[in-house]
Amino acid sequence: MPNLYLLLAIFSASTQPAVAYSQVLNLRPVLESCQSGAESRIAIRRFTKNGDQSLVLVNPSTLDTQQARSKDWRCKIIGFNDILGTRYGDLLNRSSSPPYTLQNDGIRHSTRGLEGVYLTVDLCPSTRKGFNEEIFTSLMDYSKGTTVPVGVSISGYWISNHPQEFNWLREQDLSGKLRVTWVNHTRTHPYNHNLPINKNFLLEPQANIRSEILGLEVQLLSVGITPSVFFRFPGLVSNEKLIGVLKSYSLISVGSDAWLAKGEVPTHGNIILIHGNENEPVGVVDFMRWIKKYRGDFLGLEDL
Numbered sequence: 001m002p003n004l005y006l007l008l009a010i011f012s013a014s015t016q017p018a019v020a021y022s023q024v025l026n027l028r029p030v031l032e033s034c035q036s037g038a039e040s041r042i043a044i045r046r047f048t049k050n051g052d053q054s055l056v057l058v059n060p061s062t063l064d065t066q067q068a069r070s071k072d073w074r075c076k077i078i079g080f081n082d083i084l085g086t087r088y089g090d091l092l093n094r095s096s097s098p099p100y101t102l103q104n105d106g107i108r109h110s111t112r113g114l115e116g117v118y119l120t121v122d123l124c125p126s127t128r129k130g131f132n133e134e135i136f137t138s139l140m141d142y143s144k145g146t147t148v149p150v151g152v153s154i155s156g157y158w159i160s161n162h163p164q165e166f167n168w169l170r171e172q173d174l175s176g177k178l179r180v181t182w183v184n185h186t187r188t189h190p191y192n193h194n195l196p197i198n199k200n201f202l203l204e205p206q207a208n209i210r211s212e213i214l215g216l217e218v219q220l221l222s223v224g225i226t227p228s229v230f231f232r233f234p235g236l237v238s239n240e241k242l243i244g245v246l247k248s249y250s251l252i253s254v255g256s257d258a259w260l261a262k263g264e265v266p267t268h269g270n271i272i273l274i275h276g277n278e279n280e281p282v283g284v285v286d287f288m289r290w291i292k293k294y295r296g297d298f299l300g301l302e303d304l
């Protein structure tokens with residue numbers, strides 16, 4: 001793993017003294033069943049954090065993730081079939097099953113029939129200054145002091161170009177004003193406007209999915225954020241092979257059935273997609289108009 005992310009983190013640290021940075025090395029995917037006392041979790045990553053052997057653990061019932069020192073857990077290697085029958089295994093299985101569509105594959109709608117909507121805000125790389133903070137402040141106004149869940153599809157290049165905005169989001173999460181599910185939207189978010197869609201985004205021949213997935217996770221782990229089990233493909237573009245690779249990283253692809261910039265109006269069970277990086281103002285305008293009239297719940301992606 002190149003240490004570019006660490007260098008970027010150190011550079012950002014010099015301008016953001018409030019954030020404690022950890023050294024994250026040798027991050028790799030695993031699938032292990034782990035016990036600590038009466039607690040059971042699924043380990044999906046091993047890594048070294050400031051010299052400590054560490055794990056990313058998933059609660060297979062709630063889909064919540066946490067970091068832990070490996071010496072506090074007893075783990076054994078398992079296969080994918082061993083997690084089938086859990087909510088996590090079943091959702092992962094569903095998101096990686098055919099048909100494999102070129103666009104918007106994965107989970108696009110609530111699988112549980114819950115009342116409410118799932119808001120996802122994509123932060124793809126952007127050279128524009130700032131971001132659409134109003135999306136998040138309107139959510140906080142809406143929730144009137146209770147913690148409101150939101151999925152943030154975060155890319156590494158957006159973080160590098162927007163350290164202050166990223167820290168602001170992180171602080172809203174830490175202080176409980178928002179409950180952010182950090183969705184992996186890759187490190188560099190490959191895109192070439194000259195290429196056809198079936199050879200673009202992560203389907204570009206030179207795209208390196210391992211470095212895209214783990215590079216972003218290193219950036220999050222180094223500032224104390226635990227990545228979630230969710231992933232959004234750049235451009236929502238994927239194929240069967242990529243879906244298979246994503247499954248081997250134990251990540252669930254999240255699509256959308258309410259892309260506001262395309263004029264789709266959210267109803268119960270929808271996964272809403274808007275861009276919060278100042279690149280798609282029409283979607284944000286539609287969202288601000290819609291939330292003024294909305295009276296239902298916002299749900300966390302863990303409840304998909």
Ligand SMILES: [Zn+2]
Binds near residue numbers: 123235
């Ligand atoms: Zn994107």
